[in-house]
Amino acid sequence: MTDQGWPLWEVFLRGKRGLNHVHVGSLHAADAEMALHHARDLYTRRNEGVSIWVVRASDITASSPDEKDPFFKPAGDKVYRHPTFYEIPDDVPHM
Amino acid sequence: MTEQEQPLEAHFQDTIDRMSRIEPRDWMPEKYRATMIRQIAQHAHSEIIGMQPEGNWITRAPSLRRKAILLAKVQDEAGHGMYLYSAAETLGADRADLTENLISGRQKYSSIFNYPALSYADVGVIGWLVDGAAICNQVPLCRSSYGPYARAMIRICKEESFHQRQGYELLMTMMRGTQAQRDMVQDAVNRTWWPSLMMFGPPDANSPNTEQSMKWGVKRHTNDDLRQRFVDMTVPQAEKLGVTLPDPELRWNPERGHYDFGPVDWDEFKAVVSGNGPCNAQRLARRKAAHDEGAWVREAALAHAAKSQGVKHAPVRDDQRQDLQAQSERLVVPLEASHD
Amino acid sequence: MRAWLTLTTHADDFDGSPYDLLAQDHDAGHRWAFGTGFTDPLEGIDTSVPDALDPGALARYCLALGDDALIYSHRLQQWVAHLPELEEETAVANIALDLLGQARMLLARAGGIIGQTEDELAYFRTEKEFRNVRLAEHADRDFAEVVVRLLMFSTWRLALFESLAGLGSSSAGAPDPVLAAIAAKGANELAYHRDYAASWVVRLGDGTPLSHAKTQAALDALWPLLGELFRPGPDALGTVDPGAFDAVIDTVLATAGLDRPAAAPLAAVGGRAGRDGVHTEAMGYILAELQSVARAYPGATW
Numbered sequence: 157m158t159d160q161g162w163p164l165w166e167v168f169l170r171g172k173r174g175l176n177h178v179h180v181g182s183l184h185a186a187d188a189e190m191a192l193h194h195a196r197d198l199y200t201r202r203n204e205g206v207s208i209w210v211v212r213a214s215d216i217t218a219s220s221p222d223e224k225d226p227f228f229k230p231a232g233d234k235v236y237r238h239p240t241f242y243e244i245p246d247d248v249p250h251m
Numbered sequence: 252m253t254e255q256e257q258p259l260e261a262h263f264q265d266t267i268d269r270m271s272r273i274e275p276r277d278w279m280p281e282k283y284r285a286t287m288i289r290q291i292a293q294h295a296h297s298e299i300i301g302m303q304p305e306g307n308w309i310t311r312a313p314s315l316r317r318k319a320i321l322l323a324k325v326q327d328e329a330g331h332g333m334y335l336y337s338a339a340e341t342l343g344a345d346r347a348d349l350t351e352n353l354i355s356g357r358q359k360y361s362s363i364f365n366y367p368a369l370s371y372a373d374v375g376v377i378g379w380l381v382d383g384a385a386i387c388n389q390v391p392l393c394r395s396s397y398g399p400y401a402r403a404m405i406r407i408c409k410e411e412s413f414h415q416r417q418g419y420e421l422l423m424t425m426m427r428g429t430q431a432q433r434d435m436v437q438d439a440v441n442r443t444w445w446p447s448l449m450m451f452g453p454p455d456a457n458s459p460n461t462e463q464s465m466k467w468g469v470k471r472h473t474n475d476d477l478r479q480r481f482v483d484m485t486v487p488q489a490e491k492l493g494v495t496l497p498d499p500e501l502r503w504n505p506e507r508g509h510y511d512f513g514p515v516d517w518d519e520f521k522a523v524v525s526g527n528g529p530c531n532a533q534r535l536a537r538r539k540a541a542h543d544e545g546a547w548v549r550e551a552a553l554a555h556a557a558k559s560q561g562v563k564h565a566p567v568r569d570d571q572r573q574d575l576q577a578q579s580e581r582l583v584v585p586l587e588a589s590h591d
Numbered sequence: 592m593r594a595w596l597t598l599t600t601h602a603d604d605f606d607g608s609p610y611d612l613l614a615q616d617h618d619a620g621h622r623w624a625f626g627t628g629f630t631d632p633l634e635g636i637d638t639s640v641p642d643a644l645d646p647g648a649l650a651r652y653c654l655a656l657g658d659d660a661l662i663y664s665h666r667l668q669q670w671v672a673h674l675p676e677l678e679e680e681t682a683v684a685n686i687a688l689d690l691l692g693q694a695r696m697l698l699a700r701a702g703g704i705i706g707q708t709e710d711e712l713a714y715f716r717t718e719k720e721f722r723n724v725r726l727a728e729h730a731d732r733d734f735a736e737v738v739v740r741l742l743m744f745s746t747w748r749l750a751l752f753e754s755l756a757g758l759g760s761s762s763a764g765a766p767d768p769v770l771a772a773i774a775a776k777g778a779n780e781l782a783y784h785r786d787y788a789a790s791w792v793v794r795l796g797d798g799t800p801l802s803h804a805k806t807q808a809a810l811d812a813l814w815p816l817l818g819e820l821f822r823p824g825p826d827a828l829g830t831v832d833p834g835a836f837d838a839v840i841d842t843v844l845a846t847a848g849l850d851r852p853a854a855a856p857l858a859a860v861g862g863r864a865g866r867d868g869v870h871t872e873a874m875g876y877i878l879a880e881l882q883s884v885a886r887a888y889p890g891a892t893w
Contacts, residue, residue, distance in 0.1 A: 161345065161346060161347035161549070162549060162552065162553065162676070164340060164346075181333075181334055181337040181338075181399075181403070182337040182340060182341075183333060183337065183678055184346060184676065184677075184678060185678065186549070186552030186553050186555065186556045186794070187552070187555070187556040187559065187560070189790060190552065190678075190790065190794075193682065193786075193787065193790070194678040194681070194682065197678070197681045197682050197685055198330055198333055198334075198678065198681055218275075218276055219276070299677065302671065302672045302680070303672050306671040306672050309668045309671060310665055310668050310669060310880050310881060311880055311881065311883050311884045312884070313714070313884040313885040313888065313891070313893045314710050314714075314885070314893040315691065315694070315695050315698075315709050315710060315713055316695075316893075317893050318668075318691060319688060319691050319692065319695070322668060322671075322684060322687060322688050322691065323684075323688060325671055325672075325684065326680070326681055326684035326685065326688070329677055329680040329681050329684065330681055332677060333677050333678070333681075336677075371884050371893075421893070424892060424893060425891075425893070427892075428891050428892050428893075429888065429890055429891050431888055431891070432888060432891050537672060537673075538672075540673070541672060541673045541674060541675070542675075544673075544675070544733075545674065545675020545676060545734065546675075547799070547801050547802055547805070548675035548676075548734045548795070548802070549675055549676060550798070550799055550801075550802070551794055551795050551798025551799045551801070551802030552794050552798065554798045554799045554802075555793070555794040555795075555797050555798045556794075558797065
């Protein structure tokens with residue numbers, strides 16, 4: 157059996173002076189509690205008073221800012237998506 | 252390129268030419284994506300492998316303050332590796348695959364880390380010269396055309412400049428110390444100077460990809476340019492420290508407005524890059540051992556997560572299926588119920 | 592819940608605070624290492640010893656708690672670049688740094704009383720002058736031992752520090768205000784360590800059959816080293832209620848599906864153990880590594 161990596165989580169922080177959460181990067185964790193712990197270690201250096209959201213990358217649906225451009229038609233027939241970004245183990249349905 | 256792709260490619264190049272950024276959801280040539288993944292991944296691998304030469308000195312650090320500083324620095328390097336893997340993953344790479352590429356030798360890391368760190372002075376010299384060279388390389392990358400990479404570089408540069416200062420400060424303390432300490436520093440400098448120059452890569456004449464990389468904003472300056480900047484910055488620092496750089500041809504050239512320096516031994520560079528450096532095998536073996544010996548831990552964490560949340564997000568191994576079938580009631584979890 | 596978001600952020604977004612966080616000085620010298628300053632650990636603090644206390648006893652006690660942290664941190668440092676995942680590298684390095692920071696403060700407190708620096712104490716004492724418990728010296732043979740040992744150590748040390756800091760109903764705190772302050776700061780860190788260890792013991796105990804077996808084996812191997820923690824000795828200024836300790840451990844073990852070992856405590860040597868300077872054979876190797884460079888360059892400043 158090949159070693160399955162831990163799933164990818166995206167990390168959002170709202171700093172002490174911040175008004176909203178901002179995407180700061182990602183990490184790998186086996187579960188949400190671990191993701192929060194690691195986000196605190198990695199992205200806040202355990203600073204107090206920072207609000208952290210962790211979201212499984214596979215739970216995020218993203219748009220492309222270029223979709224508004226008249227060059228591009230809406231979703232279905234895009235050749236330039238990166239489907240591998242959302243590659244998750246076989247038995248998890250694609251969202 | 253297909254007809255369909257031409258306007259996409261034009262828009263892509265125009266974005267780069269305007270010094271704006273390419274983001275993960277934007278169209279990009281497949282070669283740009285592959286080049287970017289490779290560059291970012293190799294940078295990430297360098298940070299992770301780079302933990303080892305200095306990491307080996309943490310337990311022997313000769314004062315508690317230096318121990319704390321070094322431990323924090325090595326911890327930062329792990330963090331930098333993770334920021335970079337994270338950036339590579341926005342391009343569709345998977346960290347497990349990248350790790351496999353590192354361990355198998357398919358992807359490289361900075362060749363400087365294939366040299367041994369032989370004394371405590373090496374810790375200071377690595378901070379001064381190796382981090383110094385890395386900063387020279389990295390500051391321009393803060394304007395990389397690829398957004399997530401540029402942002403990771405900004406974070407990393409802020410921290411790395413601190414590391415360089417700490418390394419230099421250790422050397423200053425040692426150079427003002429005993430003769431044995433001064434000898435240790437000079438010896439470390441003698442071994443590390445030329446490999447630091449090699450960190451900027453082969454001469455421009457031998458770098459065939461430079462032109463395309465510059466056009467795509469993957470690279471902002473040539474290898475020789477950056478190498479020259481590094482020499483110009485570092486020579487005065489060496490003078491201040493009171494160490495001699497091991498190059499008899501090193502001298503200020505007033506007409507060029509730069510320091511002239513001697514020839515780099517590119518044969519040694521090739522040997523090291525191709526796997527015959529003093530520490531290549533050792534560095535990879537350590538990374539591989541950590542990864543292989545940790546497999547049962549990673550699997551356990553996934554298995555536990557699956558038990559806690561239902562099977563939605565965890566793959567089930569063949570040998571686990573039988574166990575789980577015996578507890579089948581627990582597995583019938585509606586998909587929507589796994590998150591609140 | 593699904594998050595509908597654009598994953599793209601633009602150049603002008605990043606002068607927002609999350610990016611500043613990593614660069615800002617939380618306070619001077621505390622730049623990267625959470626809980627660890629890079630300057631003199633007790634700078635600016637009134638270090639006079641209260642009249643009611645025997646300075647020698649206070650120094651011995653601070654040394655004991657400092658040595659626990661110093662030696663424990665050493666063992667964690669040996670795991671750098673050996674951990675199962677990169678995220679654990681940052682987590683474990685953090686814990687090692689916290690403990691090193693606690694060691695520095697405690698050694699400085701003891702050293703201030705007996706007239707030695709933190710470095711003189713760390714690098715120029717011999718094995719029999721170190722007062723750490725034997726649990727701190729143990730070399731973890733795998734990640735299961737790392738987290739089980741950390742669970743045991745941090746649960747005990749947290750309870751002790753809470754007692755010394757006067758937190759919780761049963762204690763007025765240590766009579767030395769410096770020790771009480773060190774304990775208060777350390778308690779926050781130790782709560783994090785205990786939480787980290789407990790989460791991992793649960794994951795491994797209730798993970799795969801292999802991880803369960805390794806974790807039970809780790810528990811069984813380490814259990815005998817617990818007894819020493821509950822024989823505080825005459826200089827102790829804080830206490831840990833064994834019942835409270837058991838309550839935490841038993842909860843974790845139950846959640847993890849692990850059996851509480853029945854092993855007897857490791858015997859002492861003529862009644863003497865770690866606190867008396869009688870260590871395991873590992874101690875010689877630990878100090879040989881820890882002290883080697885400092886001893887090789889006498890008179891050097893680093």
